[in-house]
Amino acid sequence: MGKPERRQQILAVARDVFARRGYHAAKIDDIVAAAGVARGTFYLYFQDKRTIFEEIVDRTIARVGMAIVRVDLKSNVAEQVKENIRRVVRVLLEDRATTKILLSDALGVDPAFDRKLHSFYDEMSSLMEHSLAEGQQLGVVRPGDVRLIAWLAMGSLKEVMFQIVQRGAAYDEEKLVEGTFAYFTGGALRV
């Protein structure tokens, strides 16, 4: 097994261990045992526990960040929004273990790590707020505090993804996208 393959293997195994046990309950011993290597080998490839965890989360954070593209209000807005949801859902369901980690274990690892996560969510939120504000100008977005709306939208998607990966349930991706989009578009209650 080549060096990059070994690294990849340990990374994959660690991801599963973190997903199964959570950051604090996951011991280096669990990882190396699962990977079938000696303890020292782990440290040959990764500086420490925190570093490998960060690498796992960073990768997905980056992919989610790239999945979201600015909405062009001159073109079909609804379709673009749905496409954004679709891309995020796809990225998150592609690697469920990491998504579980991102959405439930990544918080509380470390003050510095917490800040990083919050920054990421803030960025996502900001992006949405801008689009929402523009949308309000054009009348395609309901009036109201854009920051609040951004949080509501973000939270609803996070929860759905969290529930799915946490339960290990097989859900139809497109239905999730449609449902989430529908909620974003029209809520649930008819009054």
Add this chain to the structure above:
Amino acid sequence: MGKPERRQQILAVARDVFARRGYHAAKIDDIVAAAGVARGTFYLYFQDKRTIFEEIVDRTIARVGMAIVRVDLKSNVAEQVKENIRRVVRVLLEDRATTKILLSDALGVDPAFDRKLHSFYDEMSSLMEHSLAEGQQLGVVRPGDVRLIAWLAMGSLKEVMFQIVQRGAAYDEEKLVEGTFAYFTGGALRV
């Protein structure tokens, strides 16, 4: 200071420490130092670290649970829903420290604790699912997977509460309620 008062005081102090540091970073030492008691005294009142944490979370979980009341579909549905949101928001903002703990530190403490949390959210979700299904029968709720809608609604409220308490921001409660209700009723995007 009487026994119950001392217990209460340690509990309050522990809550703040947990909110500030998170479960794992909070040391028994931090708690007893802040409470101004000896380390041994802590164990006179609480079995262990996990137990006191659980008690803090349980209390709020119970209050949130009680804040939500079954919607009577024969009466004004919208107002009842809004009232439910209002009660949950009120409970959660009443004790921001505990809310912060519940929404960001309670996950990843322990497999058993995780299960408990999930149970609670499942219960909340179930409650909503029932109401939503009934509402769909009556045509006051948009068609669609009720479980998904429950998650979406629950997630959006959780995120808003989390952002508020995590930032320590002063937000107008009624605006939060209105905004969240509006999202539940009509989403954000006009298409």
Add this chain to the structure above:
Amino acid sequence: MGKPERRQQILAVARDVFARRGYHAAKIDDIVAAAGVARGTFYLYFQDKRTIFEEIVDRTIARVGMAIVRVDLKSNVAEQVKENIRRVVRVLLEDRATTKILLSDALGVDPAFDRKLHSFYDEMSSLMEHSLAEGQQLGVVRPGDVRLIAWLAMGSLKEVMFQIVQRGAAYDEEKLVEGTFAYFTGGALRV
């Protein structure tokens, strides 16, 4: 056993262990085993291995530093020099274990610690250089590079002390003082 006594006891035991094994070979386990306490107890009193070692050495460094007093060239110089030697010898032989540590284990512990030691010796050397230079003015000190003379004098005393404590030999203190003083005064070779 009170807290200060316990601290003192661990310190004394650690000193012996360091003297017997040297810094690197001395394990925390050796110290706690010799002290008859649990491993955790050690860390109750001392931050870490390096810290307790430093405390042991610092104490003696300080005592040696205080043992040396400026020579007043208007008064009996020879007697003052001899008295300085006597005081240093007394301090160093009072606690042979620590002297052994200072003269043979303290070097190579740590770059920072090495610097500290060098600083101390530099200070001692500087003190002597000043006195020697003054003495040269008055003609009571042989001409020559005062720094070199300071090193020669310091080195001869260090070696004698080192040999004595390292062998655990019982030597007559006054004979050591006289001999060292004689060497400083007249060397060894008659030409």
Add this chain to the structure above:
Amino acid sequence: MGKPERRQQILAVARDVFARRGYHAAKIDDIVAAAGVARGTFYLYFQDKRTIFEEIVDRTIARVGMAIVRVDLKSNVAEQVKENIRRVVRVLLEDRATTKILLSDALGVDPAFDRKLHSFYDEMSSLMEHSLAEGQQLGVVRPGDVRLIAWLAMGSLKEVMFQIVQRGAAYDEEKLVEGTFAYFTGGALRV
């Protein structure tokens, strides 16, 4: 590069690493990196870390041992003594890195290694003691405990050499020899 050359190169590189970092802080990794060979290669040429260190020190110990020749009391004693000092100084300053190792890192490596060093110094001391005792018979050496005198003389030279190599200072060799000799002959203080 032939086998003996490679061995020589690793030895030279290791010497520099040991001189720079000290025995314990010097890692095999530092040596092989500096030598530009693989880790395994190191072990083709040397049994282990301890062995290569020993070889470095042994070489200089041997050279110093050979630099000192028995003083013939029938011939010019002063000149022979000075010549001995000169030869030792020359050997020690020829390879400053190793001298630094010998005088500051070699102690505390290992109990066995410590014994070896002490043996060497004992041998040197014995040699001097004999000469000094003979000199006392002939009246060319001041009376007094010859072992003590030997330690004083040895210590003064060790310290000077240590200070020089440790500081990396450029010192005129002959001045060092003269100064050390002068101290051995007449001390420093005129009384």
Add this chain to the structure above:
DNA sequence: AATGAATGAGTTTTCATTCAT
């Protein structure tokens, strides 16, 4: 002869919990 990936024994340090006073 050379390589460098892999090993795992060994050490320090932390911290929840206990218990004698």
Add this chain to the structure above:
DNA sequence: AATGAATGAAAACTCATTCAT
């Protein structure tokens, strides 16, 4: 009831050495 000194299990990490290629 309260104290706080003592405990020791548990965990992360290091690095000299080995060995298959």
